Amino acid sequence: MIELAGIIILGILAQWFAWRFKIPAILPLILIGLLVGPIASLYTEDGSKLIEPIWNGETGLFPGESLFYFVSLAIGIILFEGGLTLRRGEILHVGPVIVKLITIAVVITFVGAGMAAHWILGLSWQISLLFSGLIIVTGPTVITPILRNIPLKKDVSTILKWEGILIDPIGALVAVLVFEFISAGKGEAFTTTALIEFGKIVLFGFTFGFTFAKALALAIKSKVIPHYLLNVVTLAVVLGVFVLADHFAHESGLLAVVVMGIIMGNTNLPNLKDLLYFKESLSVLLISILFILLAANINFDNLMLVINWNTLILFAVVVFVVRPLGVFLSSYNSTLETKEKLFISWVGPRGIVAAGVASLFGLKLVEQEVPSAELITPLVFVVVLGTVLLNATTARPFAKLVGVFLKDSQGILIVGSSSFSRIIAKYLKDNERHVVIVDNNKSNIDKAKEMGLDAINSNIYSDDLIDNVELSDVGYLMALTGNTAVNKKAIENFSKQFGEQGTYRVISSEEMEDPENNPDHGLFSQTDDYIKLVNLTRKYPEIHEIALNSKEHFEGLIEISKVESEIIPLFIKTPKGRLEILPNDTNSVEVEPESKLVYLGKSFEKEPSKMVVEEKSIKEDEEKMTKEEKERKRKMEAEKEEENIENEK
Structure with missing residues (x-):
């Protein structure tokens, strides 16, 4: 014995x-x-x-x-x-x-x-x-x-x-x-x-x-x-x-x-x-x-x-x-x-x-x-x-x-296989980046595989991903689920293994309303949460690129995106084709000559100045609304967005 x-x-x-x-x-x-x-x-x-x-x-x-x-x-x-x-x-x-x-x-x-x-x-x-x-x-x-x-x-x-x-x-x-x-x-x-x-x-x-x-x-x-x-x-x-x-x-x-x-x-x-x-x-x-x-x-x-x-x-x-x-x-x-x-x-x-x-x-x-x-x-x-x-x-x-040791791991692990996650992953793959999607929803994973994406049906609360040798070149982690707790847990569990180059997550609706206190891991912008990303993808399931003339030009487009509700900046594409993920604090972003801004949503068809004027007019109308009217409108929009998300699931 x-x-x-x-x-x-x-x-x-x-x-x-x-x-x-x-x-x-x-x-x-x-x-x-x-x-x-x-x-x-x-x-x-x-x-x-x-x-x-x-x-x-x-x-x-x-x-x-x-x-x-x-x-x-x-x-x-x-x-x-x-x-x-x-x-x-x-x-x-x-x-x-x-x-x-x-x-x-x-x-x-x-x-x-x-x-x-x-x-x-x-x-x-x-x-x-x-x-x-x-x-x-x-x-x-x-x-x-x-x-x-x-x-x-x-x-x-x-x-x-x-x-x-x-x-x-x-x-x-x-x-x-x-x-x-x-x-x-x-x-x-x-x-x-x-x-x-x-x-x-x-x-x-x-x-x-x-x-x-x-x-x-x-x-x-x-x-x-x-x-x-x-x-x-x-x-x-x-x-x-x-x-x-x-x-x-x-x-x-x-x-x-x-x-x-x-x-x-x-x-x-x-x-x-x-x-x-x-x-x-x-x-x-x-x-x-x-x-x-x-x-x-x-x-x-x-x-x-x-x-x-x-x-x-x-x-x-x-x-x-x-x-x-x-x-x-x-x-x-x-x-x-x-x-x-x-x-x-x-x-x-x-x-x-x-x-x-x-x-x-x-x-x-x-x-x-x-x-x-x-x-x-x-x-x-x-x-x-x-x-x-x-x-x-x-x-x-x-x-x-x-010389096979990757000093700069450029692979990207995306947690969450929603519609906008798959579109972003497809764009990254088309631009020669190794990207892997992980989700515990088998239906969403199957949709990702149908698009030719590497996808893993797994739960981020388990340690399975750490054992996956095919993720050895991953250096970026993007948590893009609709659950803030899951996003935070993904960062907590896997930032050391897969986030050495950068760890990001979408901000919550509460964080979106307080841009001054956005988290350090915030992704893309200070005004875009999961609901906005899903709704925008449903309306404009496309990713566009626009040439940048200077850092000032980039900053101007970012300001436009803050008032233009149908545009969300995603990446900076360098002249050599390298994609840099945009954090929510864009002041630290370096812009090389001949770089491009990659964004989700509708195309910049109008002059930027006209877009700003239109959005300012809408904003002024909203400012005239009473507090009760604003709250009523916010609740109606939230209910409609939740219904849309449930329908998508």
Whole structure:
């Protein structure tokens, strides 16, 4: 009981430690596993481990092959959660490079690392190719925390993220194929039996994954499953599919759950977000337990077999020769610059799938008495630990060294996907600015996506956005919702991560009536709140540009906008096309020659002087009204505006 509780407690402490110091959790987890496992045998009185995963007759957690079963099921759940996060639409925007990375680079890694293991360590071809198949995968759970704190171009971070997710099942399948070659052929590679087994894995994996995904999605849509049972029923179905597929074709369960996750993730399910939250929490717990168990299960003698110069040379070949070769050949004739290719080559940490499948296959091959099988698990762990340690400590300085580190993050995060938010975002995108909209209203997010905008359906009260590596180049935050509390919360939560260049929000109706005390974060002007922006967008859904002659010309147009109710200034566009967001205090705005004022509303069709005269006349009429008449008019306008907003929703 103490061992079980200790694993969970140590695992969660390692996760917290990793979050606190912004490092991949896999690093402290493996170190803890080694300390309570093989290293502990050096300082305990009887030479035993503090945690013994396999029952040895006196101590241990899992009798017989129970550890294999637990590892398999846990990896299946983790891969299912990974499949849920895949979206076809997002993959389409990544480009051909990612396709080549999961095809050409996979072949190069498989062949190159296998040859290196065979020639450097003197391993048999079977064991060498199994090793190379296992280290094909890069871990998304490892890459995400590394990239999260490095401002990069969106293309670079997206390629690394999607490579990590897509390559996991591919690497697992390659490893399964080699394992079947070894097992079915009794050491003789490329047997007919192994190929038949691999065909069965693909057939049953795809069939069971697709069929049960569609069936479960239909059950969820039909509300056959009550909401409070949704997560646990899904978990039960995933485990059932894994076991069932594995029964018909050994090791096909991994493929089945990945396919099931991808199908469900790309199905319009009403409760998909609840599933993702549950599976993410479960994956964190399972990853914490797995890495400690798998690291602790390594024997000290086997670990010492791979602690030598030959292993270090093999590691260097894998990281500094095979990985760059795969990346550069995969990105040949692409839009990536050399410095970006170098950075992608540098970041290739291995993760849970490599470690988990290595432990599983390594132990089984040892039972089958395959020569050198005892080296598989420690070798893969050396690569996993080495790549994580290397990337976690050097990714940021290496990004600065090669010049991919964005010193000036120009991406913009817009909170709120209302009609005027989408129009502003579209204008920004058309002017080559990376802009992402976030909203918890799925209908508004769908409208944004229909306009070709990057949009995320999320709640700003959660920490999901902080984990999104595709926002690594965001430096501006614009909170544009109709709820002042939400806008303030967005600034409070995300100003440090996404607002280093500027943090803004629309002012409230109360703040609009007191221009002298507008907030420092006020956006666009001192007289434009959410209601005015929505109503103006409904009437004039257009953004215009007007050339500026001087700072005085700019200030004159700003004054006109204060009395002209159908014009709202948004940005200054420099001669080089750079867009600067207008704060509500425009006195500090610099105006370069040949700049333009970008504004929402009706076009400046009349002479500015005539517009001012007309607005002054209207203002004078309003000043003659009694206080009661003004209040009555204000209430009527507010009620009408609220009704319009409700209709829009």
